[in-house]
Amino acid sequence: MSLRAPLAPSASMFALLAFHLVIGIAIVAAGQQLGRGGFAVAATAPLAAVIWAITQAGGVLDGKPVTESFSWVGGLGISLDLRLDAFALAMVALVSGIGFLICIYALAYFKPHDPSTPVKSNVGRLAGMMTVFAGAMLGVVLSDHLIALFIAWELTSITSYLLIGNDDTSPRARAAALQAILITGMGGLVLLVGLNIVGQAAGTYRLSEIIENVPTTGSSTALNAGLICVLIGAFTKSAQAPFSSWLPGAMVAPTPVSAYLHSATMVKAGVYLVARMAPMFATQGNWRVVLLTVGSATMLIGGLRALRQHDLKLLLAYGTVSQLGFMMLLFGTGDDHIAQAGVVLLLAHGAFKAALFMVVGIVDHEVGTRDVRRLGGFGKGWRLTLVAGVVGAASMAGLPPLFGFISKEKALDGYIEHGDFVGSTVVLTVIVVASILTFAYSARFVLGLLGVFADPDFEASCVDDVDSQRAQAPSLLFVGPALFLTVFTVAVGLAPVIVNRLVETATMALHPEAKPKPVHLWSGFNTAFVLSLAVIGTGTALTVFRSRVAAGLSVASKAMRLVPSSEQSFNFLLRGVGVAARRVTGVLQNGSLPIYVAIIMMTATGVPLIAFAQEWTGFGDVIETPVHVALVAMIISAALGASIVRRRIAAALMLGAVGYAMAGLYVVQGAPDLALTQFAIETLSTVLFVLVLRYLPSTWTHRAPALAAPMRIGVSVFVGVSVFVFALVASGGRSRSARRSSPRSWSKIRTPRARVRMSSTSFSSTSAGGTRWVKSPSYWSPRPVR
Amino acid sequence: MSVLLAFAAAMLFGTGTWLLLQRRLSRIIVGVGLIGHGSNILLLTSGNGRRLPPIIGSADPTDFADPLPQALALTSIVITFGVTAFLFALGYRSWKLTNDDIVEDDVEDRYIARRAVDAEVAEGEAAERERAIEEDRV
Numbered sequence A: 001m002s003l004r005a006p007l008a009p010s011a012s013m014f015a016l017l018a019f020h021l022v023i024g025i026a027i028v029a030a031g032q033q034l035g036r037g038g039f040a041v042a043a044t045a046p047l048a049a050v051i052w053a054i055t056q057a058g059g060v061l062d063g064k065p066v067t068e069s070f071s072w073v074g075g076l077g078i079s080l081d082l083r084l085d086a087f088a089l090a091m092v093a094l095v096s097g098i099g100f101l102i103c104i105y106a107l108a109y110f111k112p113h114d115p116s117t118p119v120k121s122n123v124g125r126l127a128g129m130m131t132v133f134a135g136a137m138l139g140v141v142l143s144d145h146l147i148a149l150f151i152a153w154e155l156t157s158i159t160s161y162l163l164i165g166n167d168d169t170s171p172r173a174r175a176a177a178l179q180a181i182l183i184t185g186m187g188g189l190v191l192l193v194g195l196n197i198v199g200q201a202a203g204t205y206r207l208s209e210i211i212e213n214v215p216t217t218g219s220s221t222a223l224n225a226g227l228i229c230v231l232i233g234a235f236t237k238s239a240q241a242p243f244s245s246w247l248p249g250a251m252v253a254p255t256p257v258s259a260y261l262h263s264a265t266m267v268k269a270g271v272y273l274v275a276r277m278a279p280m281f282a283t284q285g286n287w288r289v290v291l292l293t294v295g296s297a298t299m300l301i302g303g304l305r306a307l308r309q310h311d312l313k314l315l316l317a318y319g320t321v322s323q324l325g326f327m328m329l330l331f332g333t334g335d336d337h338i339a340q341a342g343v344v345l346l347l348a349h350g351a352f353k354a355a356l357f358m359v360v361g362i363v364d365h366e367v368g369t370r371d372v373r374r375l376g377g378f379g380k381g382w383r384l385t386l387v388a389g390v391v392g393a394a395s396m397a398g399l400p401p402l403f404g405f406i407s408k409e410k411a412l413d414g415y416i417e418h419g420d421f422v423g424s425t426v427v428l429t430v431i432v433v434a435s436i437l438t439f440a441y442s443a444r445f446v447l448g449l450l451g452v453f454a455d456p457d458f459e460a461s462c463v464d465d466v467d468s469q470r471a472q473a474p475s476l477l478f479v480g481p482a483l484f485l486t487v488f489t490v491a492v493g494l495a496p497v498i499v500n501r502l503v504e505t506a507t508m509a510l511h512p513e514a515k516p517k518p519v520h521l522w523s524g525f526n527t528a529f530v531l532s533l534a535v536i537g538t539g540t541a542l543t544v545f546r547s548r549v550a551a552g553l554s555v556a557s558k559a560m561r562l563v564p565s566s567e568q569s570f571n572f573l574l575r576g577v578g579v580a581a582r583r584v585t586g587v588l589q590n591g592s593l594p595i596y597v598a599i600i601m602m603t604a605t606g607v608p609l610i611a612f613a614q615e616w617t618g619f620g621d622v623i624e625t626p627v628h629v630a631l632v633a634m635i636i637s638a639a640l641g642a643s644i645v646r647r648r649i650a651a652a653l654m655l656g657a658v659g660y661a662m663a664g665l666y667v668v669q670g671a672p673d674l675a676l677t678q679f680a681i682e683t684l685s686t687v688l689f690v691l692v693l694r695y696l697p698s699t700w701t702h703r704a705p706a707l708a709a710p711m712r713i714g715v716s717v718f719v720g721v722s723v724f725v726f727a728l729v730a731s732g733g734r735s736r737s738a739r740r741s742s743p744r745s746w747s748k749i750r751t752p753r754a755r756v757r758m759s760s761t762s763f764s765s766t767s768a769g770g771t772r773w774v775k776s777p778s779y780w781s782p783r784p785v786r
Numbered sequence B: 001m002s003v004l005l006a007f008a009a010a011m012l013f014g015t016g017t018w019l020l021l022q023r024r025l026s027r028i029i030v031g032v033g034l035i036g037h038g039s040n041i042l043l044l045t046s047g048n049g050r051r052l053p054p055i056i057g058s059a060d061p062t063d064f065a066d067p068l069p070q071a072l073a074l075t076s077i078v079i080t081f082g083v084t085a086f087l088f089a090l091g092y093r094s095w096k097l098t099n100d101d102i103v104e105d106d107v108e109d110r111y112i113a114r115r116a117v118d119a120e121v122a123e124g125e126a127a128e129r130e131r132a133i134e135e136d137r138v
Helices: A012-029 A031-042 A044-061 A086-109 A123-142 A146-164 A171-202 A220-237 A246-252 A255-264 A268-281 A287-306 A312-331 A336-367 A383-397 A403-418 A424-450 A456-461 A476-494 A497-510 A527-544 A546-560 A566-588 A593-614 A626-644 A648-668 A672-693 A709-738 A745-749 A760-767 A769-774 B003-020 B025-045 B067-098 B107-137
Strands: A066-073 A078-084
Touching: A012 A031, A012 A044, A012 A066, A012 A078, A012 A123, A031 A044, A031 A086, A031 A123, A044 A066, A044 A078, A044 A086, A044 A123, A044 A497, A078 A086, A078 A123, A078 A146, A086 A123, A086 A255, A086 A268, A086 A336, A086 A476, A086 A497, A123 A146, A123 A255, A123 A268, A146 A171, A146 A220, A146 A246, A146 A255, A146 A268, A171 A220, A171 A246, A171 A268, A171 A566, A220 A268, A220 A287, A246 A255, A246 A312, A255 A312, A255 A336, A268 A287, A268 A312, A268 A336, A268 A497, A287 A312, A287 A424, A312 A336, A312 A403, A312 A424, A336 A383, A336 A403, A336 A424, A336 A476, A336 A497, A383 A403, A383 A424, A383 A476, A403 A424, A403 A476, A403 A527, A424 A527, A424 A546, A476 A497, A527 A546, A566 B107, A593 A709, A593 B003, A626 A648, A626 B003, A626 B025, A648 A672, A648 B025, A672 B025, A672 B067, A709 B003, A709 B025, B003 B025, B025 B067
Parallel strands: none
Antiparallel strands: A066 A078
């Protein structure tokens, strides 16, 4: 790790991130006063980011990344390295560009129908948290250091939690927020492990340095495990199977949040990380197998489930899950041509999915429902909204001449021409099948929006009354952002040259050796085009025969219900943890002192016993000196007596007898001062005991014990045996090491200068001043230790 | 350490544990005392065995018993005495309040455990209802 100046000459990226943070916190603080006006303030942050990105774009697109660095924890080599290369620039365009549009959109979204109704008090807070999120997301895409990236990553999880659960009075919102933070938080921790392993294996935590010096051999098992951990982190964040359940749940959030976090930006963080890592690691370990399997499964499951939704927003959410799987399949292969298709899809998806969410939000806001069975066409003034919805869905379906068509074409072409790894044909098939599904659910979205699925019976069964025909048309401010994205989608579709340079340099930022081909609307009558035509044809057929498809899907889903879904497994797991915790607490914390004591004693002696029993070398001397026999016999018989007798005074005297025998043992072992102390204290204890016993009855009556007698005997014997093993093994350890260090070294301590007398008495005079009277004056040090 | 002393320590711990598991505070006090004696044997015998008292000037230091475990045992004796005295106070207080020295179970803890199980049952029922609604919708 090279030494860098604490602050690079230019700190514009840090300033930008700090600006987001300051603006965000300021809006949260002033949320009550600002209300929905908070979004007007919030818009300044992404606008600043966009303007800054445009000023930097020239150099970055020439292949000169902007870097800034700030040493944070110097000792650990953790620094905040920021780096804007072309791929990061594409992500910034997505994060800040859409962020700005969303702020404008939200301004209209949170405007109440009736001007007299007050805006909800938590709207201002929402605006502030969204700004903080935008800053965190910028941090993710600008971080060059893995640890800095992780911190920003976690910040996006936390802000996502707060945004989903912003309506804190709704139990559904709280549950969805909790599910999101549990899944992405768990994934974040796994990611931290993975990033550390990768960083250690590479010898550096800077992405731009790892790619120049990719770790290949060495601890390949560890590296493989680390990469799997990184993938799990990316999968949870990007809602891949089997972690996808939180994303549809997150749709309880207000639509601006869903459009921004849960379609255009945050869920792409996992894709972003995979895109960054794949060029270095795709060929190593199990990366490709895991990633292609998970991506394929996600793409298919998302598409199938989207096809069955009645709620337009949920349809889009499952569609997003499917498209995220698609992006994984494109970025994760490690092939530069396929990755280029990924960059195109990233931009195209951001544009059409955000526009579609905005359209759904407009319908929801003006009509009061998002259910296709309750939408029966729209009146005057809705034309622009419907155009935005139809064009967006067409782009999602991959119809020419739109941005989405180009991305799908490029993806198919990439897999056909450059899919030279194991399983690429299978993945290509999956992509084609899932694209048919995508076409079908896009068509479902359009038909639903146009009122084809309107169902009077269902409408009659609903409590509230909605009428889409007479709904108030949205204002131009409301539709504007969606229209802007629609125009962009069409413009890029017709003239891909607009994004060509960005796409090419972004691909080269990921794969330094890549030679990207330019993107075209019409790239000849090739295999990819034939497949595209097949997708459109089959998709149209699925749409025409949709009632039969729906019947078939319904049968299939009944069969699939036997297999637990990701949501059910999550709930089962969550409930299981709660049940287990309560059961364990119920057993351990049951209010009975004897049971507590038994558990504590068994644990305190049993756990060391496992280690000590392995060191067991056998018995040593049985008897050291005959004197011991007499003393031990007295100790044991008195102890047994004390635990059997039923008279309190007898038990007290027995305890005293043990103490006096112990004093005798001290004398034999060469510790006369201990013997004196023991003698005095034992006498004192017995006196105290008798004083207290004066009050208590002389014998005790029987009470039902908390533990049955065999249990108590078992615990006692277990503790005794453990101590026995411990005593023999531990003293064996002493005799092995202590014999080497000669006790002669003690005499060296007795220099004239150091009058610290190595006798237990001088120790006790400092540690237990209260027992000073025990000491014999004959060995009392003239200069006590201070 | 000889097997005999190890056995003595083990017996002190065993009988002490037996008494600790009783409900009578006076028996628990005796148990604490016995366990204290047992740990003193363990501490003392972790030294270098049976030698001359470590009194400076009385003999050649090489023949001394290791004084450090003795210091630890002394601390242990003092602490055991402190704990015992505290338990005496508890016993006296218990007699003052209840005319007995029995340690009752904490009913509150039992109650909390039972309430947790009740909550679990309620939660299961709610989940069941939720599932029924879900199946209705699909």
